[in-house]
Amino acid sequence: MSVDEATPHLDEVGQFISLAAFTEWANLQADNAKLPDWGMIRRDLPHLIKPKPDQRRNRLFITHRWESPEHPDPSGWQLQALQELGTHYNYNDKSLCFWFDYMSLPQKPRIAVEKQIFARGLDKIRRTVAECENITLVSRYGSDHADDLHALMTRGWIVFELLIARNNLKLPLPLFEREPANRVQHGRYQQTSWDAVVADIATLVPFDRADLILAWFESRGISCTDGSDLKKLSKLLHQELTQKSGAKPTFKIRFGVEMHLTQDELNTLQILEASGLSGCYRDLYLRNRRPAEGRPITDPPVWIVTFVHRPPMPRLDEWIKCRPNELALRLISPESMHSPMYPGIEWQLSDQGRQIRATLPT
Numbered sequence: 001m002s003v004d005e006a007t008p009h010l011d012e013v014g015q016f017i018s019l020a021a022f023t024e025w026a027n028l029q030a031d032n033a034k035l036p037d038w039g040m041i042r043r044d045l046p047h048l049i050k051p052k053p054d055q056r057r058n059r060l061f062i063t064h065r066w067e068s069p070e071h072p073d074p075s076g077w078q079l080q081a082l083q084e085l086g087t088h089y090n091y092n093d094k095s096l097c098f099w100f101d102y103m104s105l106p107q108k109p110r111i112a113v114e115k116q117i118f119a120r121g122l123d124k125i126r127r128t129v130a131e132c133e134n135i136t137l138v139s140r141y142g143s144d145h146a147d148d149l150h151a152l153m154t155r156g157w158i159v160f161e162l163l164i165a166r167n168n169l170k171l172p173l174p175l176f177e178r179e180p181a182n183r184v185q186h187g188r189y190q191q192t193s194w195d196a197v198v199a200d201i202a203t204l205v206p207f208d209r210a211d212l213i214l215a216w217f218e219s220r221g222i223s224c225t226d227g228s229d230l231k232k233l234s235k236l237l238h239q240e241l242t243q244k245s246g247a248k249p250t251f252k253i254r255f256g257v258e259m260h261l262t263q264d265e266l267n268t269l270q271i272l273e274a275s276g277l278s279g280c281y282r283d284l285y286l287r288n289r290r291p292a293e294g295r296p297i298t299d300p301p302v303w304i305v306t307f308v309h310r311p312p313m314p315r316l317d318e319w320i321k322c323r324p325n326e327l328a329l330r331l332i333s334p335e336s337m338h339s340p341m342y343p344g345i346e347w348q349l350s351d352q353g354r355q356i357r358a359t360l361p362t
Contacts, residue, residue, distance in 0.1 A: 011052045013128045014104035014121040015041070016097035018050040019060070023086030026079060034071065035079050035100075037107045048103075053095045060098035061132035063161045063172070065139045065152055069225070072102045078137050081175045081183055085135065088184040098135070099128060126164055126236050134165040134172040136197055145176055145190075149197070156217060156224035160233040163201040164240055172197040202272035206344040206360075207241040207279060208313040210234045215316060216344050219360040244270065244280035253284065255307050260292060263301050275343055277310070285310040285331075285341050310341050319355040326356055 015038070025048060026033070041048050053059050062082070066072040073079055082098070105121045106114035121128075141151035152158055165172055174197055179186045190196045206212040214234040217223075224230050249268040251261070269278050269286075276286040285308050292302040311330055314320050323329070330347070332339040337347045346361045 012120050013052070013124040014038075014099065014101075014117070015049045016052050016059070016099055017041070017048050017103050018094060019082075019086045019096050019098055020094055021048045021050070022098075023083055026083040026086075029079075031076075033076060033079060035073050035102055037102055038105055039107065041103055050095070050097045053097055055095070056131060057133065058096045059132040060096070060135050061129050061161070061165070062098055062100040062135050062137065063158055063165070064100070064137035065155055065158060066225075067139060077139075077177045081137055081177075084183050085175070099132060122232075126240060129161050129164040130168040130240075132165075132170075134162070134170045136162065136172045136174045138174050138176045140177040145178065148176060148178065149174075153198070154220075154222055156222050156230050156233050159198075159217070159222055160237060162198040163205070163237065166194070166198050167201045167240060200272075200274035201237070201241065202275040202277060203343050205237065205241070206313065206342060207238060207277075208282060210238040212313070212316065213237050215360055219362065241272070241279040242282070246270070253281075253307060255309050257306070259305050259307070261303050261305055263303065266303055266305065275340055277341065277343075283310050283312070313342060313345075314358055317357060317359050319350065319357045322349065322354055322356040 025045065036045055036048075064072060064078055067078075068074050082100075106118050110118060136152075138145070138148050138152055141148050153162075162172060171191055171194060173184075173187045174190050175183050175187045194200070205216055210231075211234070214230060217230050217234065222230070224233070247268050249265065251259075251265060253259075253269075269284065270280050271278050271286050278284045278286075286305060287308045288304075288306040290304050292304050295302060309329075326332075327334060327347075330339050331341050332347050337349075339345070339347065342358065344360065345358045348357050348359060350356070
């Protein structure tokens with residue numbers, strides 16, 4: 001197979017598929033039809049390929065589990081779910097497209113140019129997930145929906161995609177295999193909260209270092225078919241939480257006292273709403289925030305905030321000297337031994353209370 005460079009709309013992240021065109025194609029297929037792969041689409045179904053939509057609401061990223069090493073959907077249920085999605089919403093907007101790895105990137109065996117396309121797509125995967133709305137296909141593995149979702153969350157790439165989507169304020173729409181009819185509406189019923197599929201990454205993952213995120217993956221039994229992928233995903237998640245974007249603060253940060261900041265000024269610190277942490281300023285913790293009162297409604301909002309120092313994260317399972325006020329400085333609850341400053345971490349005190357260490361819950 002060769003890449004037909006004349007086929008349009010090969011984006012640097014792979015190719016987007018028109019939901020309307022895909023649904024029309026699927027409606028014409030036999031009951032045992034299989035999803036077409038990247039090569040088949042480029043060769044035989046180029047009309048399914050569309051440019052990446054300009055509007056975010058018109059871009060869907062499909063998170064799904066591969067049901068076998070050879071094909072993601074040997075039973076055909078994922079094809080049916082996408083078909084039902086297009087039919088249910090009656091999408092007439094030709095710009096609404098989706099990204100599905102099997103159809104959007106070259107599959108094995110790959111020639112040299114296809115290897116380059118595949119590598120570029122993976123390099124941009126964090127951005128692709130972040131810039132799309134999310135559709136989560138939940139395969140049947142257990143006795144009920146909860147078991148199915150739990151099994152899904154043991155797969156590294158799936159956890160990565162959902163955490164990135166959640167961090168970028170997306171509300172995933174879960175479509176369950178065990179709902180053969182009315183699947184989309186049932187998925188809507190699951191959207192009772194932002195945490196319906198996965199909790200906010202800022203409340204789950206110890207983000208100080210990529211090796212901490214890797215240990216967090218491993219402690220939860222999360223794995224990838226390619227074992228080396230976990231390290232890649234850990235680095236990408238670390239970048240997601242710690243890379244600075246946008247303008248730098250033009251004010252001096254003061255600790256332990258109230259400061260008045262506009263929303264724009266506060267935004268320069270990139271505070272993670274769910275935790276009060278700032279990935280790009282890791283010694284910073286937003287302890288309190290409240291709106292300033294008595295301002296004209298036409299004026300930009302101003303916040304009264306209090307920042308405290310966040311002591312550095314020690315290495316996992318390494319005992320360090322415990323200062324008399326160690327728990328208070330780290331906001332560690334004596335009852336739970338958890339702290340909002342250190343998501344995903346459990347703290348332990350030595351018997352004499354002279355040492356403390358950070359560990360991952362088992």
